[in-house]
Amino acid sequence: MERFENKVVFLTGGATGIGEAxxxxxxxxxxxLYIVDVDKSELEKTAQECRGFGANVEFEICDVSHEDEVSGSIKNMLDSFGKVNVVVNVAGIQLWHHTSDHPTPDFERTLAVNLTGTFLVCRESIPYLLKTKGSIVNVSSTTALAGIPYSAAYAASKAGVLALTKSLAVEYAKKGLQVNCVNPGGIKTAMTRMPPIDNIDMDLLLRQNPLTPFVExxxxxxLIAYLASDEGRHINGEHVRIDGAALA
Ligand SMILES: NC(=O)c1ccc[n+]([C@@H]2O[C@H](COP(=O)([O-])OP(=O)(O)OC[C@H]3O[C@@H](n4cnc5c(N)ncnc54)[C@H](O)[C@@H]3O)[C@@H](O)[C@H]2O)c1
Structure with a gap:
C-alpha cells in the first residue's frame, strides 16, 4: 500500500523548489493534492506532473498572506475532496537587505508570507485536520536556529514558524493532531541563488553552508513525506534539521 493512498494533502508553495518536489x-x-501558490504557470506545470503519477490534483492561485484567499482555498479543497489529512506549508520568500537599510514594508511582507501565511493555513485547516487526526508539516529553516546576515526578517519569520509549530503540537496533541517542521539549509532552489545586494561579507554569508555540496x-x-506519513506518526512537535551537517 502506498503511504498516501486515500489521503488528501493541502500544500502551499507548490509551484517550484521544495514545494514542487x-x-x-x-x-x-x-x-x-490541493496545491496553491502565486506562480500560475509553474503551478500548472507541477499539477500536470503530479497528474502524470495518476494523482487526483486540484490547484488554485492563493497568496497565503491574505486571510480571505486562504480560507477560500481551504473551503474549495473541502468542496473538491471532502476532507484533509495532511497540510504542508512550504510557501516562502526571502528578501535580502543589510539590516540598517531594511525597508519596513519588506520586513512586514516577509513576516506576512512566511509566518502569518503559515499561521492562517494552520488556523483554517485545524478544524478539519482534527476530524481526520491529521498532520501538519511546516517549512522553517536553519536560519531559525543560527544567525544569518542580510536576512533578519527571513530568519525572524522562520524562528516564528518553529515556535508556532511547537505551540500547535502541544495544544492539539491530545486531540490527535501532529505538527512538525523541517529546518533545511543548502538546498538547490531559486531561493539559494547569490543575494542581489552589494557589500556582502562572503565569510559571514557562507557561515551556514553545508559541509557537502547543496542538494536537490x-x-x-x-523528509516531509516521512513526517506526514503513518511511519512518522509518533514524531510530534519536533523540528528536523536537514542541512548537510552545517549546524551540527
Ligand atoms: N532552499 C533552501 O535552502 C531553503 C532553506 C531553508 C528553508 N527554505 C524554505 O523552503 C520553502 C520553499 O523554498 P524553495 O527553496 O523551494 O524556494 P522557491 O522560491 O522555489 O519556493 C517558494 C515557493 O513559494 C511560493 N510563494 C511565494 N510567496 C507566496 C505567497 N505569498 N503565497 C503562496 N505562495 C508563495 C513561490 O511562488 C514558490 O513557488 C520556503 O519556505 C523557504 O523559506 C528553503
Missing amino acids: TAKKMASEGAS PEAVAG
Missing part, C-alpha cells in the same frame, strides 16, 4: 513525491505515493529539493521532500 514534495507535491510530486506525495502524488507518486498515492495522495490526492527532493531530499527535503522525502
Whole structure:
C-alpha cells in the first residue's frame, strides 16, 4: 500500500523548489493534492506532473498572506475532496537587505508570507485536520536556529514558524493532531541563488553552508513525506534539521 493512498494533502508553495518536489513525491505515493501558490504557470506545470503519477490534483492561485484567499482555498479543497489529512506549508520568500537599510514594508511582507501565511493555513485547516487526526508539516529553516546576515526578517519569520509549530503540537496533541517542521539549509532552489545586494561579507554569508555540496529539493521532500506519513506518526512537535551537517 502506498503511504498516501486515500489521503488528501493541502500544500502551499507548490509551484517550484521544495514545494514542487514534495507535491510530486506525495502524488507518486498515492495522495490526492490541493496545491496553491502565486506562480500560475509553474503551478500548472507541477499539477500536470503530479497528474502524470495518476494523482487526483486540484490547484488554485492563493497568496497565503491574505486571510480571505486562504480560507477560500481551504473551503474549495473541502468542496473538491471532502476532507484533509495532511497540510504542508512550504510557501516562502526571502528578501535580502543589510539590516540598517531594511525597508519596513519588506520586513512586514516577509513576516506576512512566511509566518502569518503559515499561521492562517494552520488556523483554517485545524478544524478539519482534527476530524481526520491529521498532520501538519511546516517549512522553517536553519536560519531559525543560527544567525544569518542580510536576512533578519527571513530568519525572524522562520524562528516564528518553529515556535508556532511547537505551540500547535502541544495544544492539539491530545486531540490527535501532529505538527512538525523541517529546518533545511543548502538546498538547490531559486531561493539559494547569490543575494542581489552589494557589500556582502562572503565569510559571514557562507557561515551556514553545508559541509557537502547543496542538494536537490527532493531530499527535503522525502523528509516531509516521512513526517506526514503513518511511519512518522509518533514524531510530534519536533523540528528536523536537514542541512548537510552545517549546524551540527
Ligand atoms: N532552499 C533552501 O535552502 C531553503 C532553506 C531553508 C528553508 N527554505 C524554505 O523552503 C520553502 C520553499 O523554498 P524553495 O527553496 O523551494 O524556494 P522557491 O522560491 O522555489 O519556493 C517558494 C515557493 O513559494 C511560493 N510563494 C511565494 N510567496 C507566496 C505567497 N505569498 N503565497 C503562496 N505562495 C508563495 C513561490 O511562488 C514558490 O513557488 C520556503 O519556505 C523557504 O523559506 C528553503
